[in-house]
Amino acid sequence: MDDLLAQFVIEAAELTQQAAEDLLALDREPGNRARLDSAFRAIHTLKGSVGLFDLAPMQGALHSAEDVLGLAIKDNVELDPTRIDPILAVLEWIDRCVQQLQRSGTLPPSAEDEAAKLVLSLAFGRAAATIPSPMAGGTLPQWAAKLFEANPAIQRKGAVALRYTPAPECFFSGDDPISLMAGVPELVFARVSTREDWRDPTEFDPFRSNLIFEAISTAKRADIEAIFRLIPDQIAIAHDAATDPSELPAESQETTTRTIRVDLARIDGIVGLVGELLTAKNGMSALVTQAQLLDGGLALSRNVAALQQDIGRLVAQLQRAATDVRMVPLGDTLRRLSRLVREISGQTGKPLQLDVTGGEIEADKTIVDGLYEPLLHIIRNAVDHGIEPEEQRQIAGKPAKGTISVRARQIGHRIELAVSDDGRGIEPGHIRSTALARGLISAEAAAALGESDSLELLFTPGFSTSETVSDLSGRGVGMDAVRSSVRRLGGKVTISSAVGTGTTIVLSLPTSFAMSRIILVTVAGEQYGVPMESIAETVRIPASAIMQVRSNEAFVLRDRTIPILRLGDIVGSGAQARSEELLLVLEIGASALGLVVDGIGERFETLLRPPAGLLKAVRGILGTTVLGDGRIIMVLDLEALLA
Amino acid sequence: MTVVVGEREIRLTGRCGVDEAEALLSALSIAPQRRVVLAAEHVHTALWQVLVAMRPTVIGGAPDRFSADYILPLIAQKDELP
Numbered sequence: 001m002d003d004l005l006a007q008f009v010i011e012a013a014e015l016t017q018q019a020a021e022d023l024l025a026l027d028r029e030p031g032n033r034a035r036l037d038s039a040f041r042a043i044h045t046l047k048g049s050v051g052l053f054d055l056a057p058m059q060g061a062l063h064s065a066e067d068v069l070g071l072a073i074k075d076n077v078e079l080d081p082t083r084i085d086p087i088l089a090v091l092e093w094i095d096r097c098v099q100q101l102q103r104s105g106t107l108p109p110s111a112e113d114e115a116a117k118l119v120l121s122l123a124f125g126r127a128a129a130t131i132p133s134p135m136a137g138g139t140l141p142q143w144a145a146k147l148f149e150a151n152p153a154i155q156r157k158g159a160v161a162l163r164y165t166p167a168p169e170c171f172f173s174g175d176d177p178i179s180l181m182a183g184v185p186e187l188v189f190a191r192v193s194t195r196e197d198w199r200d201p202t203e204f205d206p207f208r209s210n211l212i213f214e215a216i217s218t219a220k221r222a223d224i225e226a227i228f229r230l231i232p233d234q235i236a237i238a239h240d241a242a243t244d245p246s247e248l249p250a251e252s253q254e255t256t257t258r259t260i261r262v263d264l265a266r267i268d269g270i271v272g273l274v275g276e277l278l279t280a281k282n283g284m285s286a287l288v289t290q291a292q293l294l295d296g297g298l299a300l301s302r303n304v305a306a307l308q309q310d311i312g313r314l315v316a317q318l319q320r321a322a323t324d325v326r327m328v329p330l331g332d333t334l335r336r337l338s339r340l341v342r343e344i345s346g347q348t349g350k351p352l353q354l355d356v357t358g359g360e361i362e363a364d365k366t367i368v369d370g371l372y373e374p375l376l377h378i379i380r381n382a383v384d385h386g387i388e389p390e391e392q393r394q395i396a397g398k399p400a401k402g403t404i405s406v407r408a409r410q411i412g413h414r415i416e417l418a419v420s421d422d423g424r425g426i427e428p429g430h431i432r433s434t435a436l437a438r439g440l441i442s443a444e445a446a447a448a449l450g451e452s453d454s455l456e457l458l459f460t461p462g463f464s465t466s467e468t469v470s471d472l473s474g475r476g477v478g479m480d481a482v483r484s485s486v487r488r489l490g491g492k493v494t495i496s497s498a499v500g501t502g503t504t505i506v507l508s509l510p511t512s513f514a515m516s517r518i519i520l521v522t523v524a525g526e527q528y529g530v531p532m533e534s535i536a537e538t539v540r541i542p543a544s545a546i547m548q549v550r551s552n553e554a555f556v557l558r559d560r561t562i563p564i565l566r567l568g569d570i571v572g573s574g575a576q577a578r579s580e581e582l583l584l585v586l587e588i589g590a591s592a593l594g595l596v597v598d599g600i601g602e603r604f605e606t607l608l609r610p611p612a613g614l615l616k617a618v619r620g621i622l623g624t625t626v627l628g629d630g631r632i633i634m635v636l637d638l639e640a641l642l643a
Numbered sequence: 644m645t646v647v648v649g650e651r652e653i654r655l656t657g658r659c660g661v662d663e664a665e666a667l668l669s670a671l672s673i674a675p676q677r678r679v680v681l682a683a684e685h686v687h688t689a690l691w692q693v694l695v696a697m698r699p700t701v702i703g704g705a706p707d708r709f710s711a712d713y714i715l716p717l718i719a720q721k722d723e724l725p
C-alpha cells in the first residue's frame with residue numbers, strides 16, 4: 001500500500017473514532033459546545049485528508065455531515081438529536097470504506113450509491129437513516145443468501161456463490177454445462193435442479209438443456225468469472241463484498257491491528273530507562289574490581305564479569321529495540337519537499353523538477369523531522385542562487401526545467417542526503433571577494449584559500465552573496481543556519497560545486513542519536529565528555545612543536561598546519577605550561593583544529609540526553625550523560641564552541 | 644461410435660458428444676432395464692440429462708469429480724427431482 005494511504009488509514013480511524021465519541025456525548029448532552037466543535041473539527045480534518053485521494057463518494061458524504069454540524073455551530077444552536085444518527089451512519093460507512101481501501105486500495109463500485117443515500121439521510125434526519133450496509137454482506141442476492149443458509153457450515157467469508165442456468169438451446173451453441181461446472185475450482189458445494197420436470201421418454205427432447213446449477217466455491221471470483229465469460233447472460237455470481245477474496249492480499253485481516261500510535265514521550269521514557277540500565281550495568285565494573293581485591297575473590301569477580309557481559313548483551317538488544325521504535329522513513333519529510341518546490345517554482349517563475357530517492361530509509365523521528373528545515377534552506381538557496389532563469393539555461397544548453405535532486409542513502413549507521421542542483425554552480429573567487437567585502441576574512445587569508453576552503457566561507461555566519469535580498473533565501477537564513485541545525489542533529493554538512501554544472505550539498509547524519517560514543521577529557525581537574533565522531537585522532541606533541549602565529553598557536557601534522565585552541569581557555573580555566581601537550585585533532589567541515597586537553601580518559605557508549613532546563617541556554621553543550629559511578633558529565637558540542 | 648449398445652448393457656467410451664444423446668435415449672427407451680457402463684473420458688451434458696431423466700442402473704466411474712459428486716447421485720435417486 002502507498003505510504004500516504006497507509007498513513008491516511010491510521011488517521012481516518014482515529015478521526016472517525018473521535019467524531020463518533022463526540023456525537024455520542026452530544027446525544028447525552030446536546031448543549032455541549034466543545035463536543036460539537038470537536039466533532040466538526042474531526043470531520044473537517046477527515047474531509048481534508050480524503051481530498052488527497054480520489055475518493056469522491058467519501059468526500060461528498062463527509063461534506064454533507066460537516067454541513068450539518070457547521071450549521072449548528074454557525075447558528076449557535078443545539079444539534080438536533082435526530083441528526084446524530086445519520087452522521088454516525090456516515091462515520092460507520094467511512095470506517096468500512098477505509099477498511100476496504102486498506103485491503104484493496106479502491107472503493108467498491110457501490111460506494112457512490114451508498115454515499116448518495118447517506119447524503120439524503122443527512123438531509124432528512126432519522127427517517128432515512130436506515131441504510132442497509134451492503135458492504136457488510138447485504139449485497140448477496142436472495143438465491144445466494146439461501147444457498148449460504150442451506151450450507152451453514154461453509155464460511156461465507158471469501159466464498160463465491162454461483163447460479164448457472166444454461167439456456168435451453170445452449171447445446172446448439174456448443175455449450176457443455178456439466179463440463180463447465182466441472183471446471184469450477186475449489187468447489188465446496190453444488191446442487192443440480194431442473195428447469196421443468198422430466199418428460200416422458202417419448203416427448204423428451206435430449207437436445208434441450210433442462211438443468212440448473214447452484215454452487216459455492218472458495219476460489220477467486222475472477223477465476224470463476226473467467227470460466228463463464230462467454231455466457232454472462234446465463235450466469236449469476238455473488239459473494240460477500242466485504243471479504244472479496246480476489247481483492248484480499250494475504251493475511252489482510254490482521255492488518256487493522258498491526259500498528260498503534262504511541263505518544264513520543266512514552267517511547268522516550270523507555271529509551272531513557274534503557275540508558276539508565278546501561279549506566280547501572282557499567283557500574284558493575286567497579287564490583288568486578290572490588291571482588292578481585294577480596295581474598296579468593298577471583299572466581300566471584302569472574303562470575304560478576306560474566307554476568308555483566310550477559311546483562312550488557314541484553315541491554316544492547318533492548319536498546320536496539322527501543323531505538324527501532326523511534327525509526328521512521330525519511331519519506332515523511334521528503335514528501336513535503338515536492339510541495340515546497342512547486343511553491344518556489346511558482347514564486348520565482350523558474351520551472352523546477354524535484355527528484356527524490358531513498359525515501360524508504362529510516363532514521364530517528366527527531367532527525368527525520370529536524371531535516372525539513374535545513375533541506376528547505378538548501379533548496380531555497382539552490383533555486384535562488386543556483387538554478388538560472390529559463391533563458392540563461394537555454395543559452396547554456398540546459399533543459400529549461402531546473403532539476404533539484406535529493407538522494408538519500410544509508411552508509412552504516414549514518415544516512416547521507418545529497419541535495420544537488422543543475423544550476424550555475426559556485427565560483428570560489430566570487431565567494432572570496434564577497435567574504436573580503438563583508439570583512440569576514442583578510443586579504444591575505446582570502447588569497448591563501450583553496451577552492452574547497454572558499455566554499456566553506458559560505459557557512460560563515462553573516463555571509464550572503466545575493467546582491468538582492470529575495471523573498472526566498474532572504475537574509476540571515478544562510479548556510480550557517482543549515483550547518484548549525486544539522487549539527488544539532490549530530491550531523492555534518494559539506495559542499496561541492498562545479499562552475500556551470502551545479503552544486504551538491506551533502507548532509508551526513510546519524511540514523512539515531514540515542515547512542516553516542518563519548519571520550520572523557522580532563523581540563524583543569526574537570527571532566528567533560530567529547531563525542532568521538534568529531535575527533536579524527538589524538539596526538540601528543542612536545543610543547544616546542546607549537547608555533548606562535550601572531551596571537552594564535554598552530555602545529556604541523558603530516559605537512560599540514562593545524563591551528564590550536566586550548567580547551568581550558570574555552571571553558572574558562574587557565575592552563576599550566578607543560579613539556580608535552582595532548583591534542584585532540586578535530587575535523588570540522590574541511591578544516592582541522594587541534595584542541596589541547598590535560599588528559600584523556602575512558603571511552604564508552606552512552607545515551608546522550610539533550611540539555612534540559614538551564615543547560616539548554618548554554619552554548620556548546622550537546623547534552624549530559626551519567627557515568628557508571630553516578631557522576632553527571634557534560635558533553636561538549638565542540639563545533640559550536642569553536643565556531 | 645462412443646455409445647455402444649449391447650444386448651444387456653450400453654457402454655459409454657471415449658468422448659461422448661452431444662450427437663450421441665439421441666442414440667442413448669432411444670436405446671434406453673426401448674429397453675430401460677439395460678444397464679449403462681460408464682467408461683468414457685468425457686460425457687456431454689445432453690447424455691447426462693438422458694441418464695438423469697431415465698435413471699437406468701449405472702456402473703463404472705464418472706469421468707470427472709463434479710459428475711461423480713453431483714450428477715451420479717441424481718441418476719441413482721429414486722424420488723422425483725424437485
